[in-house]
Amino acid sequence: MGKAGQARQVFRTYGKTKSASKVKSTEKKTPGQQKLKKGSVLIMLAGRFRGRRAVFLKQLASGLLLVTGPYAVNGVPLRRVNQRMCIGTSTKVDLKGADFGKVDDAYFAKNAAAKKGKKDEMFSKDSPKSEMSAEKKAGQKTMDDAIVKGLGADHKAYLKARFSLSSKMYPHELKF
Numbered sequence: 524m525g526k527a528g529q530a531r532q533v534f535r536t537y538g539k540t541k542s543a544s545k546v547k548s549t550e551k552k553t554p555g556q557q558k559l560k561k562g563s564v565l566i567m568l569a570g571r572f573r574g575r576r577a578v579f580l581k582q583l584a585s586g587l588l589l590v591t592g593p594y595a596v597n598g599v600p601l602r603r604v605n606q607r608m609c610i611g612t613s614t615k616v617d618l619k620g621a622d623f624g625k626v627d628d629a630y631f632a633k634n635a636a637a638k639k640g641k642k643d644e645m646f647s648k649d650s651p652k653s654e655m656s657a658e659k660k661a662g663q664k665t666m667d668d669a670i671v672k673g674l675g676a677d678h679k680a681y682l683k684a685r686f687s688l689s690s691k692m693y694p695h696e697l698k699f
Contacts, residue, residue, distance in 0.1 A: 564614040565590060565604070566686045566699070572599050574685040577609075578616050578670060585628050593667035596674070597683045601663050603631055612699045614681065617673035623666050630659075 559565070563579045565588070577590040577599045588606055592599030601623075655663075674682070688694065 559588070559606075559611045560615070562616045562618045564612045564616060564682065565609040566612060567599075567604060567609050569608040570604075572602075574687055575599050576612075576682045576684070576686065577604070578618075578682075579611070580618070580621070580623050580626075583628050587628075589623065589626060591663075591667060591670065592682065593670050593674075594663055595667055595671055596679055601626065601666065603628075610699055614678075616670065616678060618670060619673060620669035621666055622669070626662075626666075 559579055559582075561579065561581060565577050565579050567573055567575050567577060567590075575592070575597060577592055577597075580589040580591060583589055583603060585603075586606070587603040588609065589601070590599070590604050590609075591601045594600050
């Protein structure tokens with residue numbers, strides 16, 4: 524007779540050792556999705572901007588994707604997005620004149636001084652809010668201006684619209 528319920532089956536092996544080969548994270552490069560080309564429009568699936576459309580700019584060294592709304596069009600700032608949290612669409616946007624070469628993972632690093640603090644400061648009501656620096660705001664504006672110039676009225680309306688599923692809409696039947 525067998526055991527009742529979900530019993531864990533343990534098979535003992537003697538004399539065999541497991542050797543796991545570890546791969547360093549620097550050696551492993553995250554492959555890009557096939558649909559993603561510079562200027563492709565993405566639909567973000569998670570996070571604060573879920574359901575929003577954004578323009579794909581480039582893939583960063585960490586494997587994350589660099590995207591922007593543009594901020595003036597739909598309020599999505601320059602940000603990093605995990606590939607698994609977005610769907611690539613067939614819509615393309617012209618990126619001529621947009622210079623985003625200086626943006627990398629270090630651009631998004633938090634300030635080390637802001638992390639350190641005392642417990643009293645953590646619970647104080649008048650704690651300083653972390654705001655974007657003027658340099659980053661200016662950089663966002665210059666990068667977005669070049670993209671916005673290449674957008675037509677139909678592309679702007681498409682980027683402003685949010686994506687959501689309603690009844691009788693099946694994601695496996697949709698064509699992006």
